[in-house]
Amino acid sequence: MRKRKSLFERLADNRLVHTLLSIFLGFLVGAVFLAVMGLSVGAAYGRLLNSVTSVKGFSYVVVYAIPYIMTGLSVAFSFKTGVFNIGAEGQFVVGSMAAAVMGILLGSLPKPLLIPLCFLAAMAAGALWGIIVGFLKTQWGINEVLSMIMFNWIAFYLSNFIAGLPAIKSEGTAEATKNIAANASTLFSKEFIKSLGLCPTANWGILVAIAMTVLVWFIIEKTTLGYELKAVGYNKFAAEYGGIHVNRSILTALAISGALAGLAGALQLMGMGSRISVFSSQEGFGFAGIVVALMGCSNPFGVLLAGVFYGALIYGGSKLNLVGAPTQLVNVIVGTVVFFIAISVIFRNLKYLRRRPKKPPTPAVQAAGKDGEAK
Numbered sequence: 076m077r078k079r080k081s082l083f084e085r086l087a088d089n090r091l092v093h094t095l096l097s098i099f100l101g102f103l104v105g106a107v108f109l110a111v112m113g114l115s116v117g118a119a120y121g122r123l124l125n126s127v128t129s130v131k132g133f134s135y136v137v138v139y140a141i142p143y144i145m146t147g148l149s150v151a152f153s154f155k156t157g158v159f160n161i162g163a164e165g166q167f168v169v170g171s172m173a174a175a176v177m178g179i180l181l182g183s184l185p186k187p188l189l190i191p192l193c194f195l196a197a198m199a200a201g202a203l204w205g206i207i208v209g210f211l212k213t214q215w216g217i218n219e220v221l222s223m224i225m226f227n228w229i230a231f232y233l234s235n236f237i238a239g240l241p242a243i244k245s246e247g248t249a250e251a252t253k254n255i256a257a258n259a260s261t262l263f264s265k266e267f268i269k270s271l272g273l274c275p276t277a278n279w280g281i282l283v284a285i286a287m288t289v290l291v292w293f294i295i296e297k298t299t300l301g302y303e304l305k306a307v308g309y310n311k312f313a314a315e316y317g318g319i320h321v322n323r324s325i326l327t328a329l330a331i332s333g334a335l336a337g338l339a340g341a342l343q344l345m346g347m348g349s350r351i352s353v354f355s356s357q358e359g360f361g362f363a364g365i366v367v368a369l370m371g372c373s374n375p376f377g378v379l380l381a382g383v384f385y386g387a388l389i390y391g392g393s394k395l396n397l398v399g400a401p402t403q404l405v406n407v408i409v410g411t412v413v414f415f416i417a418i419s420v421i422f423r424n425l426k427y428l429r430r431r432p433k434k435p436p437t438p439a440v441q442a443a444g445k446d447g448e449a450k
Contacts, residue, residue: 090372097415098370098384101408108407109400119400123391132390134273137281138347140386142167144284145339146364147371147378147385148291149332154373155295156328157308158209162223163336164361165230166204168354170197170337171344172234174259175252175351178344179243182256189258194283194341201337204230205329213322219329227357235353250353261346278346285379287335292375294331304328336361366409369416385409 106116127136146163153160173196181189208226211217237243238252245251261278262268268277295301306314307324315321339360344351367385371377392405 091377094370094372094377094416097412100415101410101412104411105404105408108404112401114400115398118398119395119404122394122398122400123388126391126394127387130272131274134271134277135390136383136387138274138276138278138386139390140383141278141280141284141346142339142343142360143363143367143385144281144379144382145287145342146336146361147367147382148284148287148364148375149335149339149361150364150368151371151373151375151378152291152295152335153328153332154368155308156304156324157311158325158328158332159220160205160223160329160332160336161220161365162204162208162226162361163332163339163364164357164359165223165227166201166333166336167340167343167361168227168230168234168358169204169340170201171340171348171351172237173197173200173337174341174344175255176237176243178255178259179253182258184258186258189256190261190345193255193259193345194338197337197341198334199337201333201335201340202330203333204337205331205333206326209326209329213325227361231354231357234351238351238353245350252351254349255345259345260349261342276347280342280346283338283342284382287338288375288379291335295375300327336364339364366413369413 102120106120109116109119126132146167149163149166150160174193177193177196178189181192184192204226208219208222211222212219238250243252245253261280263273263277263279267273268275271277293301295305303314303319304324304327306317306319307321307328311321314324343360363385367378367381370384371379371381388405388409392402395402395404
């Protein structure tokens, strides 16, 4: 008969508990750093909390969270299917540039037509970037992590090249593209923003992010495709034995993952950026998606909450200098959280500390037992 787990054992096996404990430890380490620097922990964390709880502050949090939610979904989807998508950064970049090209060259189209076209172009570009890497992996066995790192840099320089084309480049002195047409913007109207007291960049991209969260969950948990992709992720040899086309599943997973990251780039451009500057370094949205996916336990709804939490840290952290605390404190907290999530196996093993091994019987007891059996 299987022994029922105690409450402590169930908590030790729960990934949500691991994540919450990791977040607590992250803030604890941040508090230690503040104390060592002679700064007030209460003032710093109070400022962090106050900056994200007002209506305007929380609207900033939501705007900041949109790209992190989308890249987190991208990485989480690939995690579920056994592929480590470290190329979300490049897929984000090509997706944002594809949306920018559409928003600039086709700016005369009506808004109900132009916005979906920008979204589709971004998703197609991101999916293509993922499929190329998948093709290299499935056809020639090239490691996808190395390929994705290289393709991140290819996307970086390709974006800079396109930004310099005469039809795309800004007509002023700025090293950036032209602004996308107003018809391609996802911003709320100024009247709506003013009436609710929202931030100037408040937009309805969060609705797209929520819709994508539900769609990704539905694909993974409720469809045959999701079952096949998860089966390949668990054990590709067993999946192939069961009749699943492994290479096709890998290509499909990378295409969907890339499309999500590409859409993240479009939402960032159309809701906050309006144009793309010539990059001097990688922006890091794709890499932040890895952090968000880890904090969300690769669960779509967990990723949604983790993206909002990460957005709150980034926005709130930018206000820490108002109380004399370094803005880099957020990086310390996030790094600590990721570290403890990565070693969360330690939390699972804590349950064994409560198990006391049974003491072996003494020789006298063993001898008495044998005498009884002999009689």
